[in-house]
Amino acid sequence: MPNRHRGEIEAELGGERRTLVLTLGALAELESAFGADDLVALAERFEQGRMSARDAIKVIGCGLRGAGTEITDEEVARLAAPGGAAGYVRIVSDLLAATFGGPDDGA
Numbered sequence: 001m002p003n004r005h006r007g008e009i010e011a012e013l014g015g016e017r018r019t020l021v022l023t024l025g026a027l028a029e030l031e032s033a034f035g036a037d038d039l040v041a042l043a044e045r046f047e048q049g050r051m052s053a054r055d056a057i058k059v060i061g062c063g064l065r066g067a068g069t070e071i072t073d074e075e076v077a078r079l080a081a082p083g084g085a086a087g088y089v090r091i092v093s094d095l096l097a098a099t100f101g102g103p104d105d106g107a
Contacts, residue, residue: 007098008067011091013060014079020063020091022099029062043100056088063095 002008008021022030027039034055036042051059061076081087 004098009063009091009094009098011094012082012087013064013076013091018064018069019067020060020095021066022059022063022095023066026062026066027099029065030058033058046096046100051089051092053085053088056092059092059095060088 002010002019002021006021008019010017010019012018027042030036031038031042034042034045036045057073057077060079061071061073064071064076081091083090
């Protein structure tokens, strides 16, 4: 069971329930991937509300790897989500809210 206080969420991907969490290592990977100088810059980038499919793959991949799943971004790109594109956006939004806080953080 995911622990929201640790930033964990659960999502269905590829027909399986999976735990995702953006650990410090996963956040460092995202900083590097998006060219963000620090966590504030990374959070500001996500607050802009624009997300490409490549961005969603990277965030979901980092979240899965942060939770201990050995998976590449190429493998993440092949995972189906309920609701298609909207489902991927919900997963990313939920994970970012659990990590940085926000309206969906359950607090």
